[in-house]
Amino acid sequence: MNKQNAEAHTPLSPSLQANVQAIRSRFGESSDVVIRVFRSDAAPGRRLAIAYVDGIVDAETINRSVMEPLMSLQLPEYVIEKGARLLEALRGCVVSVGSMRDIHTLDEALQYMADGLCVIMADGSAAALTADVNGGEERSVGIAQTQTVIRGPQYGFVESLRTNISLIRRVIRSSSLHVQIHKVGKQTHTNVAVLYVHGIVDEGILKEVYRRLAAIDIDGILESGYIEEFIQDETFTLFPTLLNTERPDTVAAALLEGRVAIIVDGTPIALMAPTTFFSFFQSPEDFYQRYDIATFIRVIRYVAYVVSMLLPALYIAVTTYHQEMLPTTLLISLAAQREGIPFPGLVEALLMEMTFEVLREAGLRMPRAIGPAISIVGALVLGQSAVQAGIVSAGMVIVVSFTAISNFVMPEFNMAATSRIIRFGFMLMAGMLGFFGIFVSGLFMLIHLASLRSFGVPYMSPLAPGGAAQGLFRDMFIRMPWWAIVMRPLDMKMRNPKRRPNKKKPPAQRHSGKP
Amino acid sequence: MEEKRQITAIQTAAIIVSTIIGVGVLPLPLFAVRAGDSAAPLVTLLGMLLAICGLALIAWLGMRFPNQSIIQYSEAIIGKIPAWLGSLLIIVFFAVLTSLAAREFGEVVVTSVLKRTPVEVTVIVMLLLAAISTRKNITTFAYLHHFYFPLLLFPGILIVFLSLKNADVINLQPAFTTGSPGIWAGVLTIAALFQGSFILTMVIPAMRRPERAMIASMGGLALAGGLYVAIVAAAVSVFGAEEIKKLLWPTLELAKATSLPANVLERLDAAFLAVWVTAVFTTLLSSHFLTVRATAHLFRMDDHKLFSFFLLPVVFVMAMLPQNIVQMYDIIEIVGRFGLSITILYPGLLLLISIFRKKRGDVS
Incomplete structure (x- = not known):
């Protein structure tokens, strides 16, 4: 020293x-x-x-x-x-x-x-x-690859911190957008920028972010994932407690909501904190589209998340323990399909889920040119032939495929990944204890969620604390029309909790047809 | 960033409701009908009124000592050694209550859904769940209750409404039979089902505004009691008093008798299991939390985490002691009525003495 x-x-x-x-x-x-x-x-x-x-x-x-x-x-x-x-x-x-x-x-x-x-x-x-003659090769600003939208700005962050900050500056053109750069990493000396809007952000949270950043002692930071793991509240949880995005408009929106953004040099992925469970279900597009369709799609997302987490488990539980729940005709057709299947529901489901996870990873890592081969192997060989060969039932293939598709509905990849892992836990519990197992594990998950915090903000807010009625309207299930969103969404002490002065619809000009 | 007193009045009410609604709902119509035949709803109502009196005493006491739990202020009121005995009784009683609730629910699951699973498995799973969640602090405890509150209430109301299809009002008459001698015993048994509301004494010291404890607890108890009366009335009107006497868990049968329109799912009993799991979990959570927290207070410790797993084996063994369902229900009735002396008489006594001795907690 x-x-x-x-x-x-x-x-x-x-x-x-x-x-x-x-x-x-x-x-x-x-x-x-x-x-x-x-x-x-x-x-x-x-x-x-x-x-x-x-x-x-x-x-x-x-x-x-x-x-x-x-x-x-x-x-x-x-x-x-x-x-x-x-x-x-x-x-x-x-x-x-x-x-x-x-x-x-x-x-x-x-x-x-x-x-x-x-x-x-x-x-x-x-x-x-x-x-300062900084320069050299860098990627030019292009279309955001991982979070695409139909309506809304199309560009995404690049690897250069300077460019990324400038992209946000171009959205929030105000001197109250403050940027503080810290160097992290004994060897890499990576620039880590903390962005916030002065006057909206909670000072306590900002201090906490600085404190946690200052505590990082590591030789190198190559990606914002390093920072995320150092500053998140809880390591031993499957749920992400920091939002990440590669979209400047998402960062700008978060800043206006009173969050703190952390951008790391060398990666297009920015971090935002604090966050709540429900903000992972909001796509930037929700706020650009009409509120009615945005609300509908948001509800679909919650359903899809639950489906991607629970559907195989429910299928196992129903076919193994609770056959009486199904309408008789459906039960008969399911039973007929399963007649020649040698394995119990749990083994069958695990087999198919693992197959899908392997296919998915293979599709990601494979050189582009061999891509089509994967889909042939996946769709034809593993799907159709497996059913014809009597290894898995057709119902199970439908369940696994729908589960897989549902998982892609999530706008945030890291939250979607959560359900991929938890799914297996639910399946095991369903195989052992049926519905009882599913509900007990569900309760366990909710207990865990309710005790999580993200920079001091309860993870399940506004639902707990707050209650369902509050949650319904505070941007959880329903995306209210913009003129009705008066308060900023986070349930925390903020110096400036209001976005708009009051809940009044701006008067529309009524044209009578005559000048 | 954790503030100490964060629990709101609504959360307190939610805690009371979700604590009370537990596995006791399942045999409730049976208890009521045994005591009063077709006057079962009346018996339930009387039981609820008795429970309200008891809870009012606790709320009153809690508001006199807004910074302390019963374990702590009883020492100030009646002196160390008698208070120590009283607290020990409370702890033992709620440990027994936890174990019985876990066992009762274990039996329900094993009898109705998982017929080949050993009852030990279901009991230990529920107890583990309760133990894990009691390790959290009281704010999270309140969140949990608040969170599950709608999940409990709405399916309960749904059962009542769906069963109206098969209801017959004639079964509810006569509504005011007083001839039955067992009616007062039945009132006591039903009042005992409300004993979980004793958790209020642990909640008041964490309430943001303890002076609202009375209104919150009364509201919560009235809501839970209202649901109880409604369920008993629905069960009696669907099955009739004589039929119910032959059913072990009439509320469960009530749920079985209902089905969704459009025949999406043929039977709902497995789905309603979800409601029971949640309901029983919140009850276990409260009673185990009470036990654990009271133990911590008794030994003057700030942190109760240590005891939540430490007491678990004891509770589990106690849960396994009854030989069968029949013996278990005998024990439940006896323990419940005995418990009333702890949850109503004891606080009443404390209140009287504290008024006579003019003892008050500091209202800082």
Whole structure:
């Protein structure tokens, strides 16, 4: 620790040669480190140098805004005498880059170089300048891949933090959108930006976010998933307690609701906290479409979630224990299908569910060209032939397929994944204890959900606490028309809980047909 | 960010309702009919009134000592050693109540749905569920009750309404028979079914506004009692008093007799199992929570988590003691009536003494 501290304060040497040597050796003679030492006509006898790491800077900017002015330097006599003055003059009137900074230690210089900045040094001066010439290859803003909508903005985040923040700035054009950047990761020094709207966000939650971010001690952050696992409230839960999205409009909406957004450099996936169970069932499109269809689709989503979690378990329970529940004709046809099946319902269901999960993963990992093969194997061989061969019943194939399709209805992938795992637990309990097993496991799940918190906000709010009546209208099941959404959705103390002054429909102009 | 006093009056009412509605609903019409034949709804009503008196005493006491549970303020009222004895009785009684409720429900499941499953499995599953959830704090406890409250109430009301199809009012007459000598014993038995409402004493110290405890508890009890009376009336009007005497769980039969229109599902008893599981769970949750929390208070500990699993084996063994259903119901009736002296007489005594000795809790 002490050694590190000492290193962190190694000052820059007045000798340019020594500095160049130090930089080269600290970078391990890496071949992409470019250090250019040169003389300028205007300052005879004093050499200048610029240093940067190739590939993460914009070469064009370096040439035009740094090199060119430096080469054609015309400085008054008195400046040339004193080192410090030289740099000051360079900063003041020569180098034409937006953001510049003075640095005094070697480690700062190294860090800025690694960050994609250009370091300008001069002979006889124990300080240096950095010029922001960030650049290099990056993906351009394109269509959001994982969360598609029909109506609404189509673009998604990219890997560059700068671009991502700018995308949000373009939605919330206000000085109250605050951005704080932290560096996380001892080796990667990843920029992690915390965004919030001042005046809406709850200060307590914001402090909690900062506290948890500051506590992260790890060598590298490669994706926001790392951050998520460090700052979530509960590790041992299947339910995600942070929302994630790759859509700038979703982030903007969350910010306006008083949430805090966390964007990590190098990934298009942003995090939002605090969150509730029910916000995972809201698609951004809900708020762009007409409220009636949005409400309908939202209810469908809840149904689909329950189906994807419970349907195989219910099928097992009914066929194994509670045959009397089914209408007689349906029971007879089901029994006829199952006549030649050698396995009990549970084994049959586990077999098919595992098959589906394998197919799904295979479809994801397989090279694009072999894709169609998967669907042939999946649909024909495993579906139809398995039924014809008498290994599984046709009813089970229908159940598994419908379960699988229902799972894709969820707008948030991580919540959908939850039901994929829990499904197996329900199936086992249904196989052992029938409906009793299902209900007991359901109760257990709800107990767990009710005790979860996301940054201090109860996970099941507004349903518990609050009650069903409140939940119905506070954006849980029903998406009210926009003019009727007066309050922000989270059940927490906020300085500014209202989005609109009152619940009044704006008057519509009634045209009588005559001017 | 957890505030200490978070429970609202509505949550308190929900806790009372979902605690009371439990496995006792299933044999309820049988108890009522045995005592009063066709006057069964009246018997239920009287039982409910008695329970209301008892709960009012507890609410009154709780409002006098808004920061303490009965375990704590009884020491201030009657002195350490007598209070210690009283508290011990409360703990033992609610442990027994938990075990009996778990056993009763285990028997229901094994008899009606899972015929080849050992009763131990269903009992231990329910008890485990209760134990896991009692490890949470009282705010979460209130959320849970509030959350399940509609899940209990609406199916209960649904049963009553769906059964109206087969109802016959003549079965309810005469409604005021007083000839039966067993009627007062029946009132006591039914009042005993409301004893879970004693949980109020643990809830008041966590209420945001303890002064509303009285109205919340009365509302909750009236709601649960109303449902009880409605279920008894529905059962009697569908089956008739003589038929009910031959049924072990008339409410279960009532649910079986109903079916959904359009014949989507032929029988609903397995579906109503969901309601019973939830109902029994909330009851077990409350009584086990009461036991565990009271034990913690008795030993002056802030955290009750330790005891929720520690007491579990004891409760489980007690649940397995009755030899069969018949013996179990004999025990339930005896324990229930004995319990009234703990849940009504004891608080009444405490209240009287606290008024005479002018003891009050600090209202800070």
